[in-house]
Amino acid sequence: MSDAVRPGIPPLRIGALTVDPPLVLAPMAGVTDHHFRLIVRRIGGVGLVSMEFLPAAALVRGIRPVLRKAHFVEEERPLASQIYGRDPEEMRRSAALVEQLRPDVCDINMGCPANKILRNCAGAALMGDLRRAARMIELCRRELSIPLTVKFRLGTGRPGEPLNYLELGRICEDLGVDAVAMHARTARQMYRGRADWSHLARLKRALRIPVIGNGDVRTPDDAIEMFERTGVDGVMIGRAVLTDPFVFRRAAAALAGRRIEPPTVEERFELIETHFRWILRDEDRRTALHKLRSFLGRYAHGLPEGRALRRRISGLEHPEEFLPAVESHLRPTGAGRR
Ligand SMILES: Cc1cc2nc3c(=O)[nH]c(=O)nc-3n(C[C@H](O)[C@H](O)[C@H](O)COP(=O)(O)O)c2cc1C
Structure with a gap:
């Protein structure tokens, strides 16, 4: 349209x-x-x-x-x-x-x-x-x-x-x-x-x-x-x-008749970070692992090299490993996330 x-x-x-x-x-x-x-x-x-x-x-x-x-x-x-x-x-x-x-x-x-x-x-x-x-x-x-x-x-x-x-x-x-x-x-x-x-x-x-x-x-x-x-x-x-x-x-x-820009990678990361911190805070380990895996599998679609990220998380076994994996995926050199 x-x-x-x-x-x-x-x-x-x-x-x-x-x-x-x-x-x-x-x-x-x-x-x-x-x-x-x-x-x-x-x-x-x-x-x-x-x-x-x-x-x-x-x-x-x-x-x-x-x-x-x-x-x-x-x-x-x-x-x-x-x-x-x-x-x-x-x-x-x-x-x-x-x-x-x-x-x-x-x-x-x-x-x-x-x-x-x-x-x-x-x-x-x-x-x-x-x-x-x-x-x-x-x-x-x-x-x-x-x-x-x-x-x-x-x-x-x-x-x-x-x-x-x-x-x-x-x-x-x-x-x-x-x-x-x-x-x-x-x-x-x-x-x-x-x-x-x-x-x-x-x-x-x-x-x-x-x-x-x-x-x-x-x-x-x-x-x-x-x-x-x-x-x-x-x-x-x-x-x-x-x-x-x-x-x-x-x-x-x-x-409302307006067009807005799609979110930046930084915004997407912040959303994932917030969501995952809540999961880690509120869920038992088994549920957390399941939720982190399934949500990240979906969120990865909007991220650069999402397929590689999905492959990477499929091997993760501990809930604490997910956020660092996303962060290092988006900032392989430790530089800005964009
Ligand atoms: C994972 C998943 C879970 C769903 N669970 C429910 C549900 O609990 N109650 C319900 O009425 N519909 C449920 N649906 C159907 C959705 O509410 C919606 O009717 C359907 O996905 C079609 O809309 P969409 O083409 O925008 O996805 C579910 C759909 C999916 C994909």
């Missing part, structure tokens, strides 16, 4: 909440933890950040690692907690717990395509059982004074099951859901093929409540294109932020 950015895309309103800019960090299990949400917040440009999903069954049983996942700090706001489960009553109880924790939004996951979750009739499997989905939404709505959203896909994609996102969208609207988010693929597609944005336009035309579009937004230009082609009220970005955590800052500038 050219520099001819058309400003004038208004903030997203989810119930009484104003999300400005109307850009949303997608919920991503194993990624959008407390540290990562703070990193994305500090970089700026994101309107609403989402947590990793919280399994209702574990939440209501008070399972400690899940309660820990539900933790957030004021600086992350506005923030959405996402719950998933198969049993409407269990979901109602977990919505009541979320209400007590008081994030800005409670989101119900009806889009997760992972087999483990589908077999459990949760996530996107609910699109194959709209009666159960409706019951769940109705019960959760009653427990929540904070805004409620539902995130879903085009449909299950199972043979013989039609795309039923319009039906689910209308159910959400009728039951008092404040906004919906749709990943424009079927569950069966997982992440294959291209997201079909024409369905986002159709959903937007069919509903009065706000629609957040999701799927394959990789750059600020993609975000603008999604707004313009589909008319959605908000754009949700997932995987792109893994390799380019600065994408929201640039997308927000583009929405």
Whole structure:
């Protein structure tokens, strides 16, 4: 797309909440933890950040690692907690717990395509059982004074099951859901093929409540294109932020009609340094090793000679070795990091 950015895309309103800019960090299990949400917040440009999903069954049983996942700090706001489960009553109880924790939004996951979750009739499997989905939404709505959203896909994609996102969208609207988010693929597609944005336009035309579009937004230009082609009220970005955590800052500038420079290597290093110090401070060694490896593998995409860095870290066995490895990669002679 050219520099001819058309400003004038208004903030997203989810119930009484104003999300400005109307850009949303997608919920991503194993990624959008407390540290990562703070990193994305500090970089700026994101309107609403989402947590990793919280399994209702574990939440209501008070399972400690899940309660820990539900933790957030004021600086992350506005923030959405996402719950998933198969049993409407269990979901109602977990919505009541979320209400007590008081994030800005409670989101119900009806889009997760992972087999483990589908077999459990949760996530996107609910699109194959709209009666159960409706019951769940109705019960959760009653427990929540904070805004409620539902995130879903085009449909299950199972043979013989039609795309039923319009039906689910209308159910959400009728039951008092404040906004919906749709990943424009079927569950069966997982992440294959291209997201079909024409369905986002159709959903937007069919509903009065706000629609957040999701799927394959990789750059600020993609975000603008999604707004313009589909008319959605908000754009949700997932995987792109893994390799380019600065994408929201640039997308927000583009929405305001400005172009900004990509981050310098120095800025990228500072981000990695901050993130990794938090991981080393807060996680046990095993989790730290896992997180450092997976985050650095992604961050390396934005760094010079990223492939060499990824090779280098694959052999590291101690959490303390990661930061020095990045630093010496970026400053082999001990000179400036640029
Ligand atoms: C690693 C990973 C974890 C995800 N975890 C969740 C999740 O917990 N809840 C959810 O609703 N979607 C989850 N998703 C789906 C994303 O929220 C998003 O819908 C999807 O990645 C499409 O958006 P994108 O093309 O911008 O990545 C996950 C995706 C990825 C890649």
